[in-house]
Amino acid sequence: MSPAKSPPSSNNDGRRGYLDWRVSKFIDLFIASNTYISSLDTGIGFVSGVIFAFAIIFGYKTIILVSQTINRKMKKDPNVEAYIKKYGSLAPKRYHSSDIKKMTNSFREKLGEGGFCSVYKGKLEDGRLVAVKVLKLDTIKGNGEEFINEVISISRTSHVNIVSLLGYCYTENRKALIFEFMPNGSLEKFIHKENVSTSGRLAWEKLQEIARGIARGLEYLHRGCNTRILHFDIKPHNILLDEDFCPKISDFGLAKPCPKESAISMVDARGTAGYIAPEVFCRNFGRVSHKSDVYSFGMMILEMVGGRKNIDIAADHSSEMYYPHWVYDRLQQGNNLGLHGVMTSQDNDIAKKMIIIGLWCIQTYPVHRPSMNEVLFMLEGSLDALKIPPKPFIYTPTRSPINLCTAPIL
Incomplete structure (x- = not known):
């Protein structure tokens, strides 16, 4: 036997x-x-x-x-399981669906909502306030690549100007990310004229400090990490402010790790209309790189200065539709910049400096743009040291490009 x-x-x-x-x-x-x-x-x-x-x-x-059922479930989310196995104790804390419901008090206080997620205020067991980003299940593509991409990207960072990820939940019926709570919300509500009456206009010195903080955060992503991280969605909405208005870069759903000495082929390029670099939209403009984030940063800086969207099809005059061109012409001619809240010569110098830096950042071809290290140097320097750049070609995509171009990342 x-x-x-x-x-x-x-x-x-x-x-x-x-x-x-x-x-x-x-x-x-x-x-x-x-x-x-x-x-x-x-x-x-x-x-x-x-x-x-x-x-x-x-x-x-x-x-x-x-x-067969177990095998299907195991194959459903291979990226998530592989991530947990690879990073082990270094991965952010994983919460169950019931934990998310408890920390948000049954999703009682909603902080905001977008096309892909809802954000709720919550509290951890140790008393810390958190923002819980709950993804809408019908918007999750594939096997959760964007979700795990955000977890991996933020987990690799540790910087005062990068939002901290405290944990996540990934179950069949709930996907959520738990971040440190930012009491002042996004930068967006403090820079647009229509929001100033309720949120209050930030002083020009404070705007400059915020710009420097964002630049430091981006410079860290591009040079400070072991693996360079390209964000691909820098805009006011994705800049969060703590109680002291210290800016923190958030939303890494579109971010891509980019080995500094390797080329990566990027398909399905995405971003937000008005902030997308030309080369992300089409490879004829050049190669996608960290300079693509520089372009988005420049468009955001100009928006901070102008107090309006850079592209406004409802403008009274056609010359005002594209703000970068309008402000460039006034800057070159030495005319009044027509900015709100400029009270002193110091305010005017800060505004002018931010405009010049923003225009350098949005040069049409990546090779003509500064690196974030150079941008930070300009922000911390004097206005007299800056030269007005060439006028950038007009570039106004009306929608986020998806599957329009394949561009190599270097």
């Missing part, structure tokens, strides 16, 4: 082996039942044997179905 087989360990890697062992045992029983049936005479014993055989077959099929 051959020795009895023992079942394999039932850890994650052995789950399939364990099921195969159970199926094998059912097959052995099925063969035994056939032998048993053949040895019976007609009558009740034979009927009992047939019923027993059918029970064995039904059990076998049930095990196969369970095995």
Whole structure:
């Protein structure tokens, strides 16, 4: 008699082996039942044997179905499971769906909502306030690449101007990210004229400090990390402000790790209309690189100065539709910049400096733009040291480009 087989360990890697062992045992029983049936005479014993055989077959099929279901679930989110296995204790804390419901008090206080997610105020067990970003399940593409991409990208960072990820939840019925709470919300509500009456206009010195903080955060992503991270969605809405108005870059859903000495092919380029660099939209303008984030930063700086969207199709005059061109012409001619809240010559110098830096950042070709290190140097320097750049070509995409171009990242 051959020795009895023992079942394999039932850890994650052995789950399939364990099921195969159970199926094998059912097959052995099925063969035994056939032998048993053949040895019976007609009558009740034979009927009992047939019923027993059918029970064995039904059990076998049930095990196969369970095995297939588990395998499908394991294949559904390979990126998430691979991430957890790779980073182990270094990964952010993983929460269950019930934990998310508890920390948000059953999603009582909504901080904001977008096309892809809703954000709720929450509190951890240690009393810390958090912002819980709950993704809308019908907007998640593929097997959660964007979600895990955001988790991985932020987990690699540690900087005062990058928002801190405190944990995440990834279950079949809920995907959520838990961030440190930013009491002053996004930069967007402090720079647009229509919001100033309710949120208050920031002083020009404070705007300059915020611009420097964002520049430091981007410079860190481009040079301070072991792997360069390209954000691809720098805009006022994605800059959060703490209680002291210290800016923190958030929303890494579109970010891409980019080895500093390697080229990456980027398909399905995305971003937000009005902030997308030309080369992200089409490779004819150049190669996608960290200079693409510089372009977005420049458009954001000009928006901070102008107090309006850079592209306004409802403007009274066609010359005012594209703000970078309008402000460039006034700057070059030495005319009044027509800015709100400029009270002193110091305010005027700060505004003018930010405009010149913004115009350098949005040069049409990446090679003509400064790096974020150079941008930071200009922001911390004097106005007299700056030269007015060439006028950038007009570039006004009306929508976010998706699948329009394939561009290599260098």
